[in-house]
Structures are given as structure tokens and as C-alpha cells.
Amino acid sequence: MSQLQAVNDFVVKFANVNGSGSASANKLFAQSILRMGVTATPRNIFPSNIQGLPTWYEVRISEKGYMGARGGTDLMVAMNPQTWDQDIKSIVPGGYLFYDSTRVIPPSKFRADVNVIGVPLTAICNAQYTLSRERQLFKNIIYVGALSALLDIDPDAIKGLLAEQFRGRDKLIQANYNALELGRDYALKNLACPIGLTVRRADQIGDRILFEGNAAAGLGAVYGGATVCAWYPITPSTSLAEGFTKYCEKFRKDKETGEKRYAIIQAEDELASIGMVIGAGWNGARAFTATSGPGISLMQEFLGLAYFAEIPAVLFDVQRAGPSTGMPTRTQQCDVLSAAYASHGDTKHILLFPEDPNECFVMGAQAFDLADRLQTPVFVMLDLDIGMNDRLCAPFKWDDTKRMDRGKVMTAAELDAGRDFGRYLDVDGDGIPYRTYPGTHPTKGSFFTRGTSRDRYARYTEEGAAYQDNMERLLKKFRTAATIVPPAIRRDAKDATKLGAIYFGSTAPAMDEAIDMLAATGIAIDALRIRAFPFGAEVETFIEEHDQVFVVEQNRDAQMRTLLINELEINPKKLQRVLHYDGSPITASFIAGAIEDTAASLKIVPLRKAVS
Amino acid sequence: MTFLPKPKLHHPKLAENGLGFTRRDYEGSISTLCAGCGHDSISAAIIHACFELDLPPHRIAKLSGIGCSSKTPTYFLGNSHGFNSVHGRMPSVLTGANLANRDLIYLGVSGDGDSASIGFGQFAHSIRRGVNMTYIVENNGVYGLTKGQFSATADKGAKSKKGVANNDEAIDLVAVALQLGATYVGRSFSGDKAQLIPLIKGALAHKGAAFIDCLSPCVTFNNHEGSTKSFDYVREHNAAVNFLDVIEGREEITADYPAGSVEIVRQHDGSLLKLRKLANDYDATDRIAAMNFLQQHHARGEIVTGLLYVDGESGDMHDLLGTAQHPLNGMNDDMLCPGSAALEKLNASLR
Numbered sequence: 001m002s003q004l005q006a007v008n009d010f011v012v013k014f015a016n017v018n019g020s021g022s023a024s025a026n027k028l029f030a031q032s033i034l035r036m037g038v039t040a041t042p043r044n045i046f047p048s049n050i051q052g053l054p055t056w057y058e059v060r061i062s063e064k065g066y067m068g069a070r071g072g073t074d075l076m077v078a079m080n081p082q083t084w085d086q087d088i089k090s091i092v093p094g095g096y097l098f099y100d101s102t103r104v105i106p107p108s109k110f111r112a113d114v115n116v117i118g119v120p121l122t123a124i125c126n127a128q129y130t131l132s133r134e135r136q137l138f139k140n141i142i143y144v145g146a147l148s149a150l151l152d153i154d155p156d157a158i159k160g161l162l163a164e165q166f167r168g169r170d171k172l173i174q175a176n177y178n179a180l181e182l183g184r185d186y187a188l189k190n191l192a193c194p195i196g197l198t199v200r201r202a203d204q205i206g207d208r209i210l211f212e213g214n215a216a217a218g219l220g221a222v223y224g225g226a227t228v229c230a231w232y233p234i235t236p237s238t239s240l241a242e243g244f245t246k247y248c249e250k251f252r253k254d255k256e257t258g259e260k261r262y263a264i265i266q267a268e269d270e271l272a273s274i275g276m277v278i279g280a281g282w283n284g285a286r287a288f289t290a291t292s293g294p295g296i297s298l299m300q301e302f303l304g305l306a307y308f309a310e311i312p313a314v315l316f317d318v319q320r321a322g323p324s325t326g327m328p329t330r331t332q333q334c335d336v337l338s339a340a341y342a343s344h345g346d347t348k349h350i351l352l353f354p355e356d357p358n359e360c361f362v363m364g365a366q367a368f369d370l371a372d373r374l375q376t377p378v379f380v381m382l383d384l385d386i387g388m389n390d391r392l393c394a395p396f397k398w399d400d401t402k403r404m405d406r407g408k409v410m411t412a413a414e415l416d417a418g419r420d421f422g423r424y425l426d427v428d429g430d431g432i433p434y435r436t437y438p439g440t441h442p443t444k445g446s447f448f449t450r451g452t453s454r455d456r457y458a459r460y461t462e463e464g465a466a467y468q469d470n471m472e473r474l475l476k477k478f479r480t481a482a483t484i485v486p487p488a489i490r491r492d493a494k495d496a497t498k499l500g501a502i503y504f505g506s507t508a509p510a511m512d513e514a515i516d517m518l519a520a521t522g523i524a525i526d527a528l529r530i531r532a533f534p535f536g537a538e539v540e541t542f543i544e545e546h547d548q549v550f551v552v553e554q555n556r557d558a559q560m561r562t563l564l565i566n567e568l569e570i571n572p573k574k575l576q577r578v579l580h581y582d583g584s585p586i587t588a589s590f591i592a593g594a595i596e597d598t599a600a601s602l603k604i605v606p607l608r609k610a611v612s
Numbered sequence: 613m614t615f616l617p618k619p620k621l622h623h624p625k626l627a628e629n630g631l632g633f634t635r636r637d638y639e640g641s642i643s644t645l646c647a648g649c650g651h652d653s654i655s656a657a658i659i660h661a662c663f664e665l666d667l668p669p670h671r672i673a674k675l676s677g678i679g680c681s682s683k684t685p686t687y688f689l690g691n692s693h694g695f696n697s698v699h700g701r702m703p704s705v706l707t708g709a710n711l712a713n714r715d716l717i718y719l720g721v722s723g724d725g726d727s728a729s730i731g732f733g734q735f736a737h738s739i740r741r742g743v744n745m746t747y748i749v750e751n752n753g754v755y756g757l758t759k760g761q762f763s764a765t766a767d768k769g770a771k772s773k774k775g776v777a778n779n780d781e782a783i784d785l786v787a788v789a790l791q792l793g794a795t796y797v798g799r800s801f802s803g804d805k806a807q808l809i810p811l812i813k814g815a816l817a818h819k820g821a822a823f824i825d826c827l828s829p830c831v832t833f834n835n836h837e838g839s840t841k842s843f844d845y846v847r848e849h850n851a852a853v854n855f856l857d858v859i860e861g862r863e864e865i866t867a868d869y870p871a872g873s874v875e876i877v878r879q880h881d882g883s884l885l886k887l888r889k890l891a892n893d894y895d896a897t898d899r900i901a902a903m904n905f906l907q908q909h910h911a912r913g914e915i916v917t918g919l920l921y922v923d924g925e926s927g928d929m930h931d932l933l934g935t936a937q938h939p940l941n942g943m944n945d946d947m948l949c950p951g952s953a954a955l956e957k958l959n960a961s962l963r
Contacts, residue, residue: 018666042847049861065855078695090875102641133808205963207959207963208963209962210962210963211962214707219958222948222949222950223949223950225943225945225948225949227712227940227941227943227948228708228711228712228940230704230707230708230711237723243645247950251950251954252948252950254936257937259934259936259937260933260934260935260936261936261938261940261943261947261948262935262940263711263930263933263935263940264933265707265741265933267704267737268733268734268736268737269733271701271704271734272701272703272704272707272734272737273704274704275697275703275704275705275707275708275734276704276705276707276708276711277708278697278708279675279695279697279704279705279706279707279709279712280703280706280708280709280711280712280940280941281708281709282695282705282708282709282712282714282717283673283708283709283712283713284713284941284942285708285711285712285713285940287708287711301698302698302701305697305698326878370718395959395962396955396958396959397952397955398949398951398952398955399952400951400952402945402950403945404944404945404949436693437713437941438670438692438693438709438713438716439670439671439673439693439713439715439716440670440672440674441670442668442669442691443670443691445671446690446691446692446693446694447693447694448685448686448693448694448695448696449693449694449695449696449697451696458685460641462914471715588710
């Protein structure tokens with residue numbers, strides 16, 4: 001039988017039962033590879049469940065440093081009898097199956113083209129431990145130990161991680177070492193080690209860190225000066241509010257008095273969450289909510305109010321597949337349109353698209369400056385793939401000389417000096433008016449906040465001309481926004497090409513790899529990563545400079561493509577859809593395949609004529 | 613409504629309060645509600661209460677939802693920041709505003725549609741969080757701006773102007789507020805200024821969630837025979853339990869009152885509430901008794917008014933959260949940003 005051979009380039013998938021404590025053991029496995037200087041990218045695939053349903057943990061190991069999902073499994077660690085059949089099926093021919101051989105499994109349950117590695121994990125465990133919880137948890141460490149022998153992972157890397165994890169609790173460290181050795185010993189004595197897949201020390205990691213996007217965004221909110229967080233639990237955004245809470249407790253709680261320089265409210269629903277954020281923003285605090293698509297749907301009315309009343313607000317939307325329960329624990333980029341045009345009336349909102357945890361942090365902080373500067377809601381569009389997975393990324397950096405940009409806020413001194421204050425008066429020509437915080441001055445600068453029915457001085461009016469004047473100014477403000485949001489990043493192919501690809505958010509690592517794959521097949525493609533809406537001039541230029549532009553996104557309806565067509569008046573024929581929306585993270589082979597297919601079919605059509 | 617502009621001049625001898633403001637400094641623009649609307653009397657009572665309490669107008673934030681009642685913040689406290697938010701959502705906006713700056717006084721104005729129907733949830737949750745606010749519901753039992761539909765506070769069996777009876781049970785916001793832990797609960801009647809003004813003053817001085825249900829007849833859509841929210845009906849069925857005086861500061865109570873006829877409650881800010889009892893068996897500091905009393909009298913068809921419950925030792929949401937005394941909206945970078953050194957340390961733990 002063939003045996004897959006690969007060094008630092010394979011996919012290991014763990015099939016576990018939710019709630020069995022496997023997650024930390026699996027993370028330990030991934031981290032040990034990182035400690036050996038090799039790129040490892042873990043992804044959780046989990047059900048809408050707390051205990052009992054199947055869960056998977058996939059680790060892609062890549063010599064070239066690719067971090068997108070790859071698809072297919074080279075080594076399956078099958079720890080869940082429920083999903084045995086489907087897990088066996090997903091192994092590539094010549095791949096490996098690692099399983100608990102304590103119970104005899106009939107030969108018909110295996111595949112002839114897969115290499116089987118049996119380790120009697122339960123038997124080893126039961127001989128060693130008596131407590132059921134110990135048996136369960138150490139079983140996970142035992143398989144990590146066995147895998148380390150099979151894949152030639154340095155056991156010291158794992159031990160180092162365990163020592164750090166349980167620092168100060170020596171008994172626990174030793175107990176974990178013992179379990180690790182049990183697994184290693186069994187494998188070394190009874191199995192041919194290593195198998196065809198091995199990890200070899202390299203130097204790819206540098207100073208990069210492994211972190212989760214949601215927690216990074218929560219940390220960004222702390223650095224961005226957010227003081228009010230109002231949220232309602234919803235997968236996959238919950239760990240964002242929890243991350244904010246954690247870092248606030250760490251950094252913002254007075255050591256002596258215990259006083260908190262933040263306030264976090266778990267609201268009764270998403271309507272109340274955004275209401276509180278708007279109330280706090282109106283009153284001069286930096287405030288945010290964390291939610292997902294259904295929450296954005298519930299917040300629509302308030303978002304219109306915030307847009308028209310020009311109140312700063314930050315929303316973290318951790319996107320997931322559509323309604324109700326089940327698929328919502330799967331990733332998508334399906335809220336682009338509902339966020340961009342959220343609410344009733346003519347509205348448009350600022351969107352930011354982070355690609356990884358580092359950008360979740362950066363944009364998580366920057367969103368508050370933009371919201372204050374532009375006096376409007378700002379959405380940070382994460383998704384489950386970056387939000388809830390640990391991902392290797394550049395270390396966090398902060399410039400200590402940086403100060404919060406609170407935007408145009410008129411002070412009591414300025415009012416006393418006789419500055420003209422009109423809440424909706426465009427004094428600088430950028431469409432952004434001045435505001436005052438409530439309580440600023442005894443007789444000057446107060447105003448009544450309403451939706452739309454007011455003039456430049458916030459006086460009540462239902463005059464059509466005043467309404468239109470205000471609407472035009474809001475458009476001007478949006479044009480200003482396009483000049484200050486993070487610009488799209490362009491990366492041109494080595495060879496000149498008329499093909500372009502636009503992508504954003506969590507698609508980035510798969511796209512990087514797809515570009516290399518396409519280059520290998522002779523297709524050169526320039527790439528543009530959109531980081532914000534409204535689009536800067538560079539987006540229009542990029543589309544103009546290419547004959548065909550592929551818009552790669554993770555939703556069914558090509559929402560970013562629609563936004564580009566609508567906002568930039570692009571000929572729809574010029575923008576090709578590349579859509580992945582089955583709930584799994586997009587892969588390089590999917591993107592490259594789709595682009596290759598379309599490119600091939602396009603050559604049949606006299607392309608240049610059709611476009612010009 | 614009147615179309616006459618409000619004169620800016622006022623009588624030179626108009627009384628000034630402790631801050632040197634006249635009542636006019638607490639007024640807003642001219643009301644656009646129907647002539648005789650109960651809501652205008654409540655606006656006048658708010659103006660009066662703020663004037664008498666010497667509150668700096670700009671230190672008050674007035675927030676409302678949508679509806680006739682929610683339009684009224686335009687008609688009082690013209691030097692205060694105001695926020696006319698969305699229907700039924702004033703409580704969340706007020707909660708957020710309060711989180712941002714605990715130093716201002718928050719006045720939420722709502723109606724029965726706004727608070728008992730679309731905003732019932734937000735009303736309830738703001739009360740149970742103990743938001744430091746004065747929450748007034750101008751309760752007329754109908755939707756005025758959409759021309760006379762029943763609201764959720766309309767009594768079962770009450771007749772609309774068109775003669776249709778309401779079949780649904782009424783929500784008693786006072787009963788709900790008591791149950792959810794409001795620490796100051798009152799009910800009054802827009803037609804009884806003498807009762808209403810001190811109730812509002814007590815609420816403004818109160819720390820915590822202060823709720824006032826103010827019956828405010830709708831002269832256009834709900835003031836007819838068969839209505840249980842009409843001027844006549846409320847007058848006839850009003851069962852006041854006490855009469856409140858708010859005594860500011862810490863002045864001595866010197867007058868002699870017959871035993872059991874007066875109750876003194878000291879509030880958190882030191883203000884004293886003097887309650888002249890009208891119902892001898894009523895104890896305004898006993899929440900459970902208040903709830904029982906309310907239900908018993910409701911069964912008899914009586915509308916119980918007065919200061920129904922007060923907890924002089926109450927705290928608020930910030931106490932529960934442990935928020936810093938310094939308002940969150942006034943914190944600078946040094947107070948909020950942990951800086952690069954902390955980040956470097958964190959980076960090191962993530963490798």
C-alpha cells in the first residue's frame with residue numbers, strides 16, 4: 001500500500017466528541033509544531049452544542065507558510081465513533097488513520113487504501129488512572145504523546161508548553177508529562193515511528209503570535225479607549241465581549257480601589273445593546289457592541305437613527321451562516337450588504353474588513369477613532385473563521401505617542417469665545433459638523449437630537465429643502481470617509497496581466513496560496529484586498545486597469561460584487577463571481593479552480609470586444 | 613396647539629432660584645400638543661420641579677421615545693441636551709448615556725404605548741438594572757399620534773371614542789416597576805399639580821430607578837364617557853395614599869404632627885421626604901405591602917396615587933457595576949490605554 005510522504009506539509013484532523021476536553025490537547029499539538037518553527041494553522045469545526053455532538057479540530061502544517069484551509073485529511077485522529085464512517089471517507093488515498101484500538105473494530109470499517117495506526121488508548125488509560133475525569137483528560141494527552149512519536153515532533157516542545165500552561169502547579173505538570181510519555185512509549189515500542197508524515201524543525205515563525213480574532217478585537221477595543229460595551233450573547237461573537245471583559249479586568253481595574261474604568265452590560269437583546277451604545281456615544285463615551293448577522297437585523301432601526309442623528313458607534317459583526325441554529329456555527333461573509341446599507345431610509349455605513357487577529361486588533365482600536373471622527377456607526381466585519389480560531393499573525397504593536405481622535409467636539413471655552421455652533425452645520429467643507437457633549441455649557445451648545453426633521457442648527461423642521469440639504473451633506477461626509485478609512489492593499493503579479501482578483505477578510509490566506517497555485521499553471525493575476533467601505537479611489541483604479549476581475553467571497557449572492565457595482569457603477573460583466581458558501585472556510589484550491597475554469601471559458605469569448 | 617410665538621421677555625421681578633435662574637430658564641419651545649392636553653401640565657410640573665430644586669438646566673439630559681409624550685421634552689428644559697430616540701427604546705439609550713457620564717441627571721419621558729407595548733421589555737430591564745433616572749410615563753391609555761388606538765394600559769372593558777370595548781387586560785406599570793425593584797415608585801395625575809410636583813422633585817433627588825406613572829388624559833381621543841383615563845373618571849376614582857413634601861438639605865423637622873400621620877424618609881443625597889399620610893395603614897417603605905395594597909385597591913376599581921414606595925438606602929447601576937467615580941466619557945488616553953509595554957508582555961505569552 002502506498003504511504004503518503006511529506007515533511008512539514010500535511011493536514012491532521014482530530015475527530016472528537018464535544019465537551020471531552022480535547023480542545024486544549026489539540027491546541028497543544030498545534031502549538032508544539034509552531035514551537036518547532038513550522039507553520040501550523042488550527043481550525044475548530046464545532047456544532048451548536050455543549051456536550052455530546054461531534055467536533056473537529058484541523059491542523060494544517062505548511063512548509064510554505066500557507067494558512068488557509070486546504071481541504072482533505074492526511075492523518076485522521078478518529079476519536080469519535082459517531083462520525084467514524086465520514087471521517088474515514090475524508091482521508092486522502094495513502095493517508096493515515098489513527099484510532100483507539102482498545103475495542104476491536106471489524107475490518108469492513110476500514111479502507112484498504114488508508115494506513116491504519118491503532119493505539120489502545122482506553123486500555124492504557126484504564127490501567128493507569130481510576131478517576132473517570134482523569135481517564136478522559138489524560139487520554140487526550142496520551143494521543144498527543146503517541147502522535148509526537150509518529151510524526152517526529154520534539155517532545156521537549158510539548159513539555160515546554162505544558163510547563164508554561166501549568167506554571168506553579170508542579171504536580172499537574174508531572175502528571176501531564178507522565179501521560180505524554182505513556183503515549184510516546186507505546187508508539188515507539190509497538191509502531192513504526194515515524195510514519196511518512198513528519199515535522200522537521202524550521203525557522204518560519206519569527207516573532208509571530210498565535211491568537212484568536214475575537215479576543216484580539218476585544219483587546220483592540222481596550223486600546224482604542226472603549227469604555228462602554230453592551231452586548232447580547234450570540235455565536236460566534238460572544239468571545240469578543242468576553243475578551244474585552246478579560247482585558248478590562250486586567251488593564252482597567254484600579255489596583256487599590258477596584259474601581260472600573262469601563263462598564264459592560266449584558267443587555268436583554270440586541271435592540272437594547274445598540275440602544276445603549278448609541279446613548280453612550282451620544283454622551284461622549286466610546287461604546288461598542290459585538291454581535292452577528294441576526295443581531296445586525298435586530299439593530300436596523302437604531303442604526304438608521306445613529307446614521308441620521310450622527311452618533312458614533314462601533315459594531316463588531318462576527319459573521320456566520322444564516323438564521324436560527326445549526327449552520328450558525330459555520331463561517332460566512334454574508335452580512336456585507338445588510339451592514340453596508342443597514343436600516344430604513346437612505347443610509348450607508350462604514351465597514352472595516354480585518355484579515356487576521358492582528359488586523360482585528362488594529363481595526364478594533366481604529367474603529368473608535370473613525371466613529372468619533374465621522375460621527376457615525378462603524379462596523380468591523382469579522383467572521384467565524386478568524387473570530388473563533390487561533391491564527392498565527394504579526395505581534396500586536398502600539399504607538400505610545402498616539403492619542404484618541406475624539407473628532408469635532410466643541411468645548412465650553414470655544415462656545416464662550418463665541419464660536420458659532422450648529423450641530424449639523426458643515427463648517428469645514430468635509431461634511432462633518434461639530435457636536436457638543438451633554439452638560440458642556442449652562443446656556444450655549446445644547447441641542448435636541450432627532451432623526452431627520454431638523455435644520456443645520458438642530459431646530460425642528462419638516463421642510464423638504466432642509467431635509468435634502470442635510471442628506472447631501474451626509475453624502476459629502478461619506479465621501480470624506482472614503483479618504484480616511486484603511487485603503488485597499490494591492491499586490492501585482494510578476495508578469496503584467498489583465499486579470500485581477502478582489503477579496504477581503506478571512507479569504508486572505510487562501511487567496512495568497514491560490515495566487516501561487518495559479519501562477520504555477522501559468523495564470524498571472526493581480527490581487528486587491530479590500531479593507532474598508534466606502535471604497536477608496538484605488539479600488540476603482542484597480543478595476544479599470546483589468547479586463548476581468550474576480551470577486552472572491554464567502555456568500556451565495558456575491559454581496560461585495562453587488563456593492564462594487566452599485567457604488568462604483570462598474571459594468572457587472574467585468575466582475576466575475578467566485579463564491580464559496582457551504583459554511584467551511586474557503587480554500588486555495590477552490591479559488592484557483594474557479595478562476596482557472598472561468599479563465600478557460602473566457603478565452604472562448606472574444607473578451608476584449610465584449611468589455612470595450 | 614397655539615401658533616403664537618413665545619415671548620422672550622419676562623417680568624423683571626420674576627422669582628429666581630438659588631442659581632439665579634427664573635422659571636423661564638427651564639422652559640422649552642412652545643408645545644404643539646392639543647390644547648388642554650394633560651402632557652402639557654406634566655411639562656409644567658417638570659419645569660417647576662427643576663426650578664425649585666435649583667438644578668442647573670444643562671446638567672440634565674432628557675430622553676424620550678416616540679409618541680405624543682415623547683414629543684414633550686422639546687417643550688421643557690430648552691438648555692438641556694435632549695434625545696428623541698426611537699419608539700419604545702428610550703430606556704436603553706438613557707442607560708447608555710448614564711453609563712457614559714454618571715454625573716448628569718437623567719430624565720426619561722415616555723408614554724403608555726412607548727413603555728407598556730413596544731418598549732415593555734426595555735422599560736422592565738432598565739428598572740431592574742437600577743439605572744439612576746427619573747422615568748415618567750405620561751399615561752393616557754391611547755395612541756394619540758396615530759389617532760386613538762388602545763394602548764396596553766387601557767383598562768379591560770374601557771370604551772374607545774368610537775364605542776369599541778377593550779378586551780385585553782391592562783398592564784399596570786406601577787405594579788411591574790415595584791416587582792422589578794424600582795426604588796422610588798409613584799403615581800399621580802396630570803390634573804393634580806400639588807401632588808405631582810413634589811413627586812417629580814423626590815424622583816429627581818432619588819438615587820436609583822425612580823418611576824412615576826402619571827395619568828394624563830388625552831383630551832382628543834380618550835376623555836369621553838366610558839373611558840377609564842378621562843379627567844372625570846380619574847378624579848372620581850383617585851385614591852391618594854399620601855401627600856409628599858420634598859424638603860431639601862438636612863433641615864430639622866420642627867413641626868409637630870399627630871402620631872402616625874407623617875412619615876419621614878431620608879434619601880441617599882440627604883434630601884428628606886415628608887409624607888403626609890392620607891391612608892393611615894399605608895407604609896411607603898414596605899414594598900411587599902405596597903404591592904398588596906395596590907392589588908386590593910385595583911380590584912375595587914380605585915386608582916392608587918401618591919408616593920407608593922421609596923427605598924432611602926438605594927444604590928444604582930454604577931454601584932452594582934463598580935464603575936469609577938470619574939465619568940467614563942471624560943477619561944483620557946492615560947486612563948484607558950494600557951500602552952505598548954503591556955502589549956509586548958502579552959505578545960510574549962502568545963508565542
